[in-house]
Amino acid sequence: xxxxxxxRDIARALNLSVSTxxxxxxxxxxxGHQTKQRVLAYAKAHQYVPNRLARGLKEGKSRAIGVVVxxxxxxFVAQMLDGIDQYCNSAGYHLIIMQSKESxxxxxxxxxxxxxxxxxxxxxxxxxxxxxxxxLQQLQQTGFPVVLFDRLxxxxxxxxxAADHFKGAYQATRHLLENGFRRIAHFxxxxxxxxxxxxxxxxxxxxxxxxxxxxxxxxxxxxxSHVAHLNSHLEAAIKEIMNLDEPPDxxxxxxxxxxxxxLMKLRExxxxxxxxxxxxxxxxxxxxxxFYPSLSTVHQPAFQIGELAAKKLIQLIKNKNADVxxxxxxxxxxxxxxxxxx
Amino acid sequence: xxxxxxxRDIARALNLSVSTxxxxxxxxxxxGHQTKQRVLAYAKAHQYVPNRLARGLKEGKSRAIGVVVxxxxxxFVAQMLDGIDQYCNSAGYHLIIMQSKESxxxxxxxxxxxxxxxxxxxxxxxxxxxxxxxxLQQLQQTGFPVVLFDRLxxxxxxxxxAADHFKGAYQATRHLLENGFRRIAHFxxxxxxxxxxxxxxxxxxxxxxxxxxxxxxxxxxxxxSHVAHLNSHLEAAIKEIMNLDEPPDxxxxxxxxxxxxxLMKLRExxxxxxxxxxxxxxxxxxxxxxFYPSLSTVHQPAFQIGELAAKKLIQLIKNKNADVxxxxxxxxxxxxxxxxxx
DNA sequence: AACAATTACTAAAAGGTTTTAGTAAGCTCC
DNA sequence: GGAGCTTACTAAAACCTTTTAGTAATTGTT
Numbered sequence: 001x002x003x004x005x006x007x008r009d010i011a012r013a014l015n016l017s018v019s020t021x022x023x024x025x026x027x028x029x030x031x032g033h034q035t036k037q038r039v040l041a042y043a044k045a046h047q048y049v050p051n052r053l054a055r056g057l058k059e060g061k062s063r064a065i066g067v068v069v070x071x072x073x074x075x076f077v078a079q080m081l082d083g084i085d086q087y088c089n090s091a092g093y094h095l096i097i098m099q100s101k102e103s104x105x106x107x108x109x110x111x112x113x114x115x116x117x118x119x120x121x122x123x124x125x126x127x128x129x130x131x132x133x134x135x136l137q138q139l140q141q142t143g144f145p146v147v148l149f150d151r152l153x154x155x156x157x158x159x160x161x162a163a164d165h166f167k168g169a170y171q172a173t174r175h176l177l178e179n180g181f182r183r184i185a186h187f188x189x190x191x192x193x194x195x196x197x198x199x200x201x202x203x204x205x206x207x208x209x210x211x212x213x214x215x216x217x218x219x220x221x222x223x224x225s226h227v228a229h230l231n232s233h234l235e236a237a238i239k240e241i242m243n244l245d246e247p248p249d250x251x252x253x254x255x256x257x258x259x260x261x262x263l264m265k266l267r268e269x270x271x272x273x274x275x276x277x278x279x280x281x282x283x284x285x286x287x288x289x290x291f292y293p294s295l296s297t298v299h300q301p302a303f304q305i306g307e308l309a310a311k312k313l314i315q316l317i318k319n320k321n322a323d324v325x326x327x328x329x330x331x332x333x334x335x336x337x338x339x340x341x342x
Numbered sequence: 343x344x345x346x347x348x349x350r351d352i353a354r355a356l357n358l359s360v361s362t363x364x365x366x367x368x369x370x371x372x373x374g375h376q377t378k379q380r381v382l383a384y385a386k387a388h389q390y391v392p393n394r395l396a397r398g399l400k401e402g403k404s405r406a407i408g409v410v411v412x413x414x415x416x417x418f419v420a421q422m423l424d425g426i427d428q429y430c431n432s433a434g435y436h437l438i439i440m441q442s443k444e445s446x447x448x449x450x451x452x453x454x455x456x457x458x459x460x461x462x463x464x465x466x467x468x469x470x471x472x473x474x475x476x477x478l479q480q481l482q483q484t485g486f487p488v489v490l491f492d493r494l495x496x497x498x499x500x501x502x503x504a505a506d507h508f509k510g511a512y513q514a515t516r517h518l519l520e521n522g523f524r525r526i527a528h529f530x531x532x533x534x535x536x537x538x539x540x541x542x543x544x545x546x547x548x549x550x551x552x553x554x555x556x557x558x559x560x561x562x563x564x565x566x567s568h569v570a571h572l573n574s575h576l577e578a579a580i581k582e583i584m585n586l587d588e589p590p591d592x593x594x595x596x597x598x599x600x601x602x603x604x605l606m607k608l609r610e611x612x613x614x615x616x617x618x619x620x621x622x623x624x625x626x627x628x629x630x631x632x633f634y635p636s637l638s639t640v641h642q643p644a645f646q647i648g649e650l651a652a653k654k655l656i657q658l659i660k661n662k663n664a665d666v667x668x669x670x671x672x673x674x675x676x677x678x679x680x681x682x683x684x
Numbered sequence: 685a686a687c688a689a690t691t692a693c694t695a696a697a698a699g700g701t702t703t704t705a706g707t708a709a710g711c712t713c714c
Numbered sequence: 715g716g717a718g719c720t721t722a723c724t725a726a727a728a729c730c731t732t733t734t735a736g737t738a739a740t741t742g743t744t
Contacts, residue, residue, distance in 0.1 A: 004458045006730060022732060032692055049458030052401040054730030057699050062395055064438075075417065082415040086443060094459065096406075096436050099427060116346055116391035117436065162528040255708045264632045284628065290606045293633030348700055359724045364702065374722055396700035399729045 064094040066114030068124040076256045076284045083306025102225035104129040121145035121317045128191035139254040145316035149309035151193045160327040161309040163300035168332030169202025172280045172298045179341040181250035181278045188254040190221040253281030280340040296340035299333045379422035406436040408456030410466040418626045425648025438462025444567035446471040463487035463659045470533035478635040487658035503651040505642035510674030514622045514640045522682040523592035523620045530596040532563040541596040595623030622682040639681035641675045
């Protein structure tokens with residue numbers, strides 16, 4: 001076998017009982033100073049680490065946290081996972097990461113697997129498809145702690161951590177307006193999650209305040225769940241808005257993928273940015289400045305979102321009496337580059 | 343509590359023993375047909391799921407696989423993790439992902455935690471710092487399955503899966519040569535891992551075959567472990583090569599980070615690419631085509647590397663008698679864009 | 685000196701599963 | 715009518731930890 005030593009091994013070696021060793025390692029008052037020292041020294045020398053499974057079984061806790069995201073292979077998600085991992089690790093929790101791939105069915109499978117598999121709690125950023133949170137809610141009501149991050153929804157009542165989508169969208173749109181763009185199109189995901197509607201609302205608010213009537217033709221809700229199809233959907237959307245009688249003079253894109261893909265598509269279609277079409281979008285890529293033209297972005301504090309969500313969840317796990325759920329919205333940061341001003 | 347029902351619950355409900363229930367669920371020949379039916383029906387109706395911790399404790403297996411990478415927040419790594427996750431999930435394994443952050447010390451902590459924490463095996467892509475594989479080797483010799491992926495080393499004898507670094511580097515350098523570049527600089531990581539030396543060798547080989555003497559001044563091994571410092575190191579390196587009596591006319595960069603950062607830096611320093619300096623580098627970002635100029639890359643089959651490494655590891659876990667270790671090198675793919683030809 | 689309180693330890697149970705080593709009943713066969 | 719099989723089940727141990735409920739020895743109080 002390939003396992004490290006157990007309490008029994010230490011007990012045998014030092015001629016103590018298993019319980020004494022266990023207590024010595026948790027610094028119990030019931031154990032004498034000398035004994036503690038001996039146990040600690042031996043444990044350290046032999047690299048004793050408590051068996052997670054045994055401890056988990058005994059305590060009814062696994063010290064593992066389930067994380068469900070749309071995809072690991074996503075710049076923004078990876079940054080959030082980094083934050084989650086950092087916090088959980090320092091708190092002694094393992095991370096079990098699963099991918100929904102934007103599928104509601106697969107997401108529910110992940111949730112079930114994580115719950116049944118003994119995770120102590122769940123961090124979830126729902127799939128674009130998800131509208132029904134009943135399963136999650138059901139688990140939550142049996143005492144299973146759940147925290148939503150990044151993508152929020154009214155469909156469930158719990159702690160939530162995300163960027164301030166409304167404000168970010170509002171700022172981006174205002175920025176375009178301040179730079180003389182008037183006919184601003186909006187590309188968004190076709191999801192029912194509130195992140196999309198919040199961003200849409202921020203866009204609308206900025207236009208309304210500027211006395212500009214929001215035109216329905218300017219707004220495209222694009223299916224972004226399948227990367228393979230995104231390209232053609234995007235091309236169609238761009239063609240549609242450019243063929244309008246009065247085509248837009250700028251686009252505000254609401255997601256990471258849409259922003260970068262849109263810039264690439266415009267280049268491919270030989271539509272000059274920002275001359276013919278200004279562009280600003282939500283995106284966290286550090287390569288935005290390498291693009292042509294460099295891409296103005298709304299940057300979300302991804303790492304902090306992850307960190308804070310993890311913190312909230314672990315609080316919840318340790319302290320189940322939480323009846324007051326909080327929604328934390330972190331400020332986005334506007335990074336103005338070439339694509340959004342002439 | 344938020345746990346599902348146990349064998350005992352079923353046993354009590356059906357007036358059977360725990361062992362009978364356990365056996366019925368595993369379709370043992372020792373249990374009668376009728377009893378099996380009753381147990382199965384009850385288990386299904388009450389959504390019985392075996393407790394992973396208990397089963398793991400009993401079997402000495404956790405059905406979890408440890409993965410150690412430098413960082414989740416890395417485009418290329420994320421793609422490999424996607425592949426790993428896909429395969430492991432379909433094989434019924436959980437993934438526990440940990441980050442070394444390019445630190446040897448932290449890496450060893452991860453390894454220890456994963457091993458002691460009951461992982462059934464380890465997938466590892468070593469940190470740039472790592473030269474000493476003795477701990478890993480020691481674990482491996484006690485029967486703990488280990489598979490190296492992406493970043494290989496001679497320091498340990500086991501299954502390995504990676505891209506063909508030599509060939510990729512050779513092809514990239516040849517491509518530059520074929521496009522008229524003669525004085526080709528080479529930027530690489532300052533790691534002792536074989537991936538770096540393989541890429542360096544591929545570069546050398548291509549130059550030698552073209553009858554070009556490799557100049558030491560053209561070659562920079564840059565510390566890429568800390569993103570914060572990379573920028574200044576890179577700037578210094580570029581200045582150094584451009585201040586040579588005969589400055590290079592192209593650069594071949596050996597890592598993802600170096601490639602994209604180098605392009606950005608050259609743009610910042612107003613060095614025309616590809617006119618003054620051609621550029622090609624290893625990189626997996628799908629945004630290479632959005633850059634200015636669009637970046638020619640050596641693309642690695644990241645997903646497949648992850649998938650295959652996971653497959654090898656699970657084979658090893660299920661079938662410990664492996665004495666013949668294999669090193670699989672997958673072909674890279676040259677993506678020629680604007681930065682590498684005039 | 686008798687009793688209570690404190691200190692330093694231990695035995696054993698529990699958590700849920702798998703598995704070894706059984707048992708009891710029913711059957712076949714001479 | 716009993717030996718030997720088969721069938722269908724069960725009891726109990728084991729995995730490793732934490733924790734409850736102890737014990738025995740020492741110290742303190744009156």
